Amino acid sequence: MQFSTLIILTSSYVLQVAIAHHCTVGSFPVQANFITERYLGRWYEIKWFSDYYVPTDVLFQDYTNVFTLQSDGNISISTTGRDPTAGHGCFHYHSTLIPTDTTAKFKYDYMDKGQLTDYWIVSTDYVNYAVAYVCFEENADGTCGKAKSWILSRHSNLADDKLAEANPS
Template sequence: MKCFKYFFLAAFITIFEHCRGQTCVVDNFKVKDDFEFNRYAGKWYAVSKKDPEGLFLQDNISAEYTLDGEGTMTASSKGRVKLFGFWLICADMAAQYSVPDPTTPAKMYMTYQGLASYLSSGGDNYWVIDTDYDNYAITYACRTLHEDGTCNDGYSIIFSRNPRGFSPAITRIVRQKQEEICMTGQFQTVLQSGAC
């Protein structure tokens, strides 16, 4: 019986330490080390997403990232958006990215504009949480924080180079990263039917 008590106490301490280490404070989230813009450039397809509050692209989302001669990254995105609660139309967005801290290039600031009057314009953080450049990329943005530093209104998009998604091995990596940014179970699949 005494061994069972010690085993239970050790298991409890292990679980407590894991939970304490799993913090949802946004500033503690890790991003891709040594992020390489030239490898990230090209076409990506959204395969799942966690939306922010308000109007957001619905499905058939893709983004084409390019670099200019000075190394500035821009993107043109497409996707369907639902207007008036029922009308789905294809929409175009454009974005430009800046790097506030050159020592952390994966933490960018994105300035975006909808290319139609019903789409919003503005700016958000754009963090690349992880990517292998060839298969997947996990992006994250938090628009507003709670007083404790956790995210109040944020979003994330999981991108793939292939519109059909990932292998089981890549899926496991993506799920682990979703847990690390405290968004497990919050994602919905993004339809890629070629509508846009």
């Protein structure tokens, strides 16, 4: 990796962390008039953001989520991908989204372990992209101690104009 790229990535990371620590979890908007049924189906991970650095050579690849409505109103998530640290072997696990009283906000049971966290659909056009946010640890002051977000696509790639729409500068 070139030094200038490392500087840009580090600066971006520091800025994101600084902003995140002044933003309470409940203070930013989610997708207005969210329609769960339109969100269901297959989504491909296009970009992944975390509040901690992960080297690109250990990032999971070909990450796919399939969202399915269950008879109890919850949404099951079937996640697959490849793990470069395991010889690019495949992985597969299940998680669950539990609806809340606020549209586009769910409780997330990651890998169905019984530990609920926030999972929010920040924005979506349903046919091209979605932006999802998870706070795994909320601090006492309402800020998020461990967050991740994703830009998802209905296809294995996302056109530049749609990526810009999902990730405005």
